[in-house]
Amino acid sequence: MEIMKNIEGSTAQLALVGRLDSITSTQLSKELDNLFENGPISIVFDFNALEYISSAGLRILLTAQKKINSMGTKLKITGARPLVKEVFDVTGFSGIIEIE
Amino acid sequence: MKMRTKQMRIKIQTRLTLYLMVLVILTTGASGMISTIAQYRALNDNVANSLTTLALLAAKEINGNELTLIRSADSEQSSNYFDIQTILRRIIESANQISIQEVSKLMNSNEIELKKAKESLKIVYVYTMYVEGDQIYYGVDAYPSTDKKNHSIAGTLLGEGSKDEDIRKTSKQIFEVLNGKGPLVSDPYKDEFGTWRTGIAAVYDDSGKIVGAVGVDASLEFIHKEGRRLIASLVGNTVFLLIGAALLSVLLSKKITRPILMLSEGVKKIGDGNFEFHADLHTNDEIQDLADAFVAMNENLKSYIKNLSKTTAAKERIESELKIANSIQSSMLPRIFPPFPGRKEINLFAVMEPAKEVGGDFYDFFFINEDKLCICIADVSGKGVPAALFMVITKTLIKNQALLGISVEEILTTVNNMLCSDNDESMFVTVFIAILDVKTGRMTFSNAGHNLPLICSAEGGYNWLSCKKSFVLGGMENIKYSENECKLEKGDRLFIYTDGITEAMNTKGQLYSDERLRCFLNDSKNLGEEELIQAIRNDIKSHVQEAAQSDDITMVVMRYNGI
The missing domain is CATH 3.60.40.10 (PPM-type phosphatase domain)
Known part of the structure; x- marks a missing residue:
C-alpha cells in the first residue's frame, strides 16, 4: 500500500493506494502516530485508490477517530469506492466516521 | 573433497627440501665445479712451470763442454759424468725432499707401491740428451748405474723404435729445444711406465752452441691424484651442504607448517561443532592473520549459534504454546x-x-x-x-x-x-x-x-x-x-x-x-x-x-x- 501525504495548515490529506489490510495497516498506524505527535490536526482521507479495507484497517480508522474526538479536530473520508463504502455501512462505521 | 585428498599431495616440508637441494646443487655444485677446474688447471700450469724451471736450472749449471764428452756407457766412469750426475741428482732430491737412494728404493718397489711412489714423487727422472744424426740419445742420468731399472745408459737411443704417436710428438718437441727454440714442457704423453710430462732445456757449450738438453720427467700420477682429491672434496662439500640444506629445510618447514597444522586442527574442531578454538600463534605474519581471522570467525559463529539456538528455542516454545492455545480456543466453542x-x-x-x-x-x-x-x-x-x-x-x-x-x-x-x-x-x-x-x-x-x-x-x-x-x-x-x-x-x-x-x-x-x-x-x-x-x-x-x-x-x- 502507498500513502501520499499532503499537509496544508492544520489539515493533513492522506491518499491511500492499494489494500488496507492487517499487514499494511501498521504502516498507516505509524503514519498517523507521527501526525498526531505534532499537536491537534484534522485529517482528510482520500480513498479513491483504496481497493480493499479489512477489519484491521477499520481498527486504525477507529483509533484515529477516537484521537480526533479527544483533540476536537475533524476526520473525514472522501471518495470511497462501493466495495469499501459497503464495509463502512455493514460495520456501522458510516455512523461514527464522516464519510462523503 | 575426497577426490582431492586422494590426489598426490606433496607436503610443504618435502617441497621445501627439494627446492633447497636443487638450490644447493645449482650453487655449490656449479661454483665448485668451476673452481675445481680452475684449480686443476693451475696445478697443471704449476707443474709445467716448475718442470721448465728445474730443467733450465740444471741446464745452466751443466758444463756443455763436459757434456759433449759423454757419448757411451764407458764414459759413465768419467769425473765429468759424476759432476753432471750430481747436478741432476740434486734436482730430484730437492724437488722430492728425499735422497736419490730413497727415490730409487721407492721406484723399485712392487707394482702397487710403485703407483703410490709415482703419486708422491714430484720429479721422477732427470737426465741429459744429445742428438746424433737425426736420433736422440741418453747422456747422463740422475740415477746411479747400480739402479738397473731406472738408470738409462749413456749412448742408448731415447724412445727407441717407438712408433707411438705421443713419443714421436715429444721427440719433435725435444728437437725444437735442441734447435734453439728455448725451454719448454712437453705435452702429456704415455709410455709403458705411465703418463708423463717432461721439462726440456738446452745445454750450451762455451762457444754458445747447443750441445744437448736436460729432461725433467714428472709422473702425472701426482696431478691425477691431486685432481681426484679436488673432485672428492667437491663432492664431499656438496654432500655436506645437501645434508645441511635438508636439515635446515626440515627445521624451517616445521616452523612454517607447525602453525598451519595447528590451525588446521582447530578448524577441523570447529567443523565438528566444537567452538573452543584458541589459536595460540604468535608468528606475526600472514599465518597469524589467518589465525586471527579464524578466531574472529569462530567467535562470530559461536554467538550466531548461541543466538540461533536461543531463537529456535523461543520459537518452539511459542509454537507449542500456540498449539495449546488453539486447542483451548476450539474447545471453548460447541463442537459436538x-x-x-x-x-x-x-x-x-x-x-x-x-x-x-x-x-x-x-x-x-x-x-x-x-x-x-x-x-x-x-x-x-x-x-x-x-x-x-x-x-x-x-x-x-x-x-x-x-x-x-x-x-x-x-x-x-x-x-x-x-x-x-x-x-x-x-x-x-x-x-x-x-x-x-x-x-x-x-x-x-x-x-x-x-x-x-x-x-x-x-x-x-x-x-x-x-x-x-x-x-x-x-x-x-x-x-x-x-x-x-x-x-x-x-x-x-x-x-x-x-x-x-x-x-x-x-x-x-x-x-x-x-x-x-x-x-x-x-x-x-x-x-x-x-x-x-x-x-x-x-x-x-x-x-x-x-x-x-x-x-x-x-x-x-x-x-x-x-x-
Missing part, C-alpha cells in the same frame, strides 16, 4: 453435533477455521431457557493472539448477559460498554446475535456491524436478512443497538457467517463474494446442514486454489423444524 440431541425443533451445524493458530472469530449457541435458543457469531478485528484474547472476553460477556434473559438489544449495549472500558488498543468485534423462540418461531436479532445473514424460506431461495445496521462492539461507548424481529416457518434456514468466506481471495486477487455465496447456497438447498457446510468449504477451496487462507472462516447453519 448435533448439539441438542433431544431438541427436534432445530438442526444446527457450525464450523470455525482460524487462518493462524488462533483466530478472532467465534460462534456460540445455547438455550437460555426451555424455549429460547441464543445463536451468535462474531468477528474480532485483526487476527492471531490479540484477536483470540478479545474473542474470549467477548464470548464470555455475551453468554453471561444472554443467560440473564434480557433482550438482544440490551445484551449488545451492555457488552459494548464493557468492552469499551480499558480498550486501549481500539479492538472491536462485529456480532450478529439472534434469540429464537423454538415454540413459536419468533426470532429477535441484532447486528453490530456484522455481515448480513442469509435466510431461506422453505419454498423460496436464500435472501439477505434485512436488519437495522448498528456500530461494532468495543468501538465507541453508549452506542444504541436496534432490535429486529421476524418469524421462522417450518423448514426455514438461517445461514450466518463471517467475512472470511466472502472475502476469501484467490491468487488473482478475486474475492469469493457475497453473490457467489448466495448462489452456491441456492444450488445446495437439498443438502443437510453438515453436508452444506462441507460443500461450502470445498467451494471456497476451489476458488482460492493455492492462495493462503487470509482470514478466519466461520459459519453456522440452523434449520427450524417447528414443533
